[in-house]
Amino acid sequence: MNNIHIIVPELPESVVDGTIIAWHKKIGDMLRRDEIIVDIETDKVVLEIPASTDGILETILVKEGETVTSGQILGSLGCSDNNTIPAISSTQTKKNISLEKETVLQKVVNLQTIGPAMRRFMSENNLEARTIKEKDHDDNLTQKNITQDLFQTTKTQDQSTINQESPVSSLAPRNETRIPMSRLRVKIAERLLRVKNTTAMLTTFNEVNMQSVISIRNKHGALFEKRHGVRLGFMSFYVKAVVEALKRYPEVNACIDGLDIVYHNYFDISIAISTPRGLITPVLKNANTLSMSDIEKKIKELSIKGRTNKLTIEDLTGGTFTITNGGVFGSLMSTPLINPPQSAILGVHVIKDRPSALNGTVALLPMMYLALSYDHRLIDGRESVGCLATIKDLLEDPCLLLVNV
Structure with a gap:
């Protein structure tokens, strides 16, 4: 019988340590090659440690909830010389x-x-x-x-x-449950607090008539899904409009680094996604080069990876601007917090039929509020209001994206 160590892999860059969140096997359990043994949670992703060979879990040296570092031994796996697991007679x-x-x-x-x-x-x-x-x-x-x-x-x-x-027995027990915050939740709390304390954040609002986008989806949605294998959602319209607006207002796509302003000549759009572990923002790299079908496929892929804890550091690294969609939860209006080190974030919300002015008359239209939060240290009112107005115009008339005006 040979013993093989279960070792913490090399942690991603900027990640110092991790926390054992779950042992999937107990001592004495039999394992197959590539079967997941233990999960390690870091500030950004969850790492799954698989078995390197068939065998039996012999020792567990680190308990759940304890902190580990790169190269640390977590336990040992016992395997026979022929790498076979004894069968039950x-x-x-x-x-x-x-x-x-x-x-x-x-x-x-x-x-x-x-x-x-x-x-x-x-x-x-x-x-x-x-x-x-x-x-x-x-x-x-x-x-x-x-x-x-x-x-x-x-x-x-x-x-x-x-x-x-009995009135006494009818009273429900007043119990409390105390659980430790996950490392991701702690990191999110630290980042949000730092944003509030270190930026001059303001939010400007506008509203957009979504009738044109809805009509396009109703008219071409079925053909789009048949050809590309993915549904035509609203997010691809938002991303296209945002990229065009950022081209016209590069300050909104920039960031502050010390006493310098860094202008990005690329457009990596972070998409806020809610997962069981908390809110994460995977990145659409070079969004200006992606078609609407590419955007929808990539967002679907990142959403699935986020829900199953399969996101990598590369998926979460970078980002020059963020879009968050509170409308999926029914939010009518919000003031989203900036995702540092970025300087602005767009909040889109639920679409509601509201009476609005249309060609001198009052009509019932599908309206949506837009919210752009920005760092006033870098972005002035002209840039923020102009950027948001551009996004509004492009969503109300998506044909402008085709003729590039």
Whole structure:
């Protein structure tokens, strides 16, 4: 029998340590090659440690909740020379099945011993043979043990009724549950607090008539899905409009580094995605080069990876501007927080039919509020309001994206 160490892999850049969040196996459990043994949570991603070979988990050196670093030994895996896992013998399997059958048979009441008188007595008391407690070791039902069981059942029901009517017992227990914050949640809290304390954040609002976008989706959505294998969503329109607006207002796509302003000549758009671990912002790299189908496919891929903890550091690194969609949760309006070190973030919201002015008349239109939060240290009102107005115009008339005006 050979022992193989279970070792923490090299952690991603800028990640110092991680936390053991789950051991999927216990000591003595058998493992197959590539089967996941343990999960390690870092500030950004969850790392899954697989078994390097078939074997048996022999030792666990680090418990759940403890902190680990790169190269640390977590436990050991025992494997035979031929890398095979011993199988359970068929004799033992048959023995277990026989014991289970014997246990079940012992719990069954012999209904054939019930005579006509006993059946009438049980019928009058609305009793079934299988509901009688197994007090008679000879499996014979007598009127005595049935009466005792009936008396005990009635007593239990009466006591239950008294408890339900008691005002004291009707009070629900005031319990509390305390669990530690995940590393991702701690990191999110630190970043959000730093944004509030280190930026001069303001938010400007506008509203957009989404009728044109909705009409395009209704008209071409089925053909789009048939050809590209993905649904035509709203986010691809948002990304296209944002990229064009950032081209016209490069300050919104820039960031502050010390006393310098860094202008990005590329457009990496972060998309806020809600996952069981918390809010994450994977990045659409070079969004200006992506078609609408590419955008939809990439967003779907990142969403699936986010929900299954498969996102990599590369998926989360970078980003020059962020889009967050609170509308999927029904948010009518919000003031989103900037995603540092970026300087601006766009919040899109739920689409609601509202009476609005249209060609001198009042019409019921699908309207949506837009919110652009920005760092006033870098972005002035002219750039922020102009950028948001450009996004509004491009969403109300998506044809402008085609003619590039």
